[in-house]
Amino acid sequence: MHKRILIVEDEASIRDMVAFALRKAELHAIPAADVVEAQAAIAQAVPSLILLDWMLPGMSGLEFARRLRKQEPTAQVPIIMLTARGDEKDRVSGLEAGVDDYVVKPFSTRELIARVKAVLRRSHGEDEAGVITVGKLKLDSLAHRVHAGENEVAIGPTEYRLLHFFMAHAERVYSRPQLLDHIWGGSVYVEERTVDVHIRRLRQALEPHGLADMVQTVRSAGYRFSAST
């Protein structure tokens, strides 16, 4: 899955440095200088993670974090706050607002990327090696490979992204528009029936392993990925 990281930071030098480090780590960096730009970026495509500066013009990062937690589609998106030294006492209020982690300024980009990756793995149900397991299926997000027991599953790139999303969010129903939003990104124009095409291909990829039924159609709602077939 292509990980989109939204950076909300008003200081251009830090924003650029973080964006550069993210891109070097093969993450897709989306810079925003304030809350308005951040909201616009979120409307385009739901990010995988948000790096949020504590001190922003107009609205504090903490206030924005609270708002992100309350609104779809960002309620579940992990947030890492960037804070200055001395803000320690405020961190509890951050955790109460639903922030996942903190990085204290000045930070090394190495440290930041390590924290970003750790939070991403945790939020996607991956273990330390980046592997997600649902039933007999194992998805290795670093090697981009899927195994059913001992056998490798032959799978196309879009089906892989779809499966990665499903495995990270197993046992939950997603509508076609939600899947479009998460897999293709809100800015891309794709018809809803495209989802059905890739669902069919995903089932075909799982069929030889006897696992096609893990992809379940939920009538008049959408699709669910489930370990219990």
Ligand code: CA
């Ligand atoms: Ca700032």
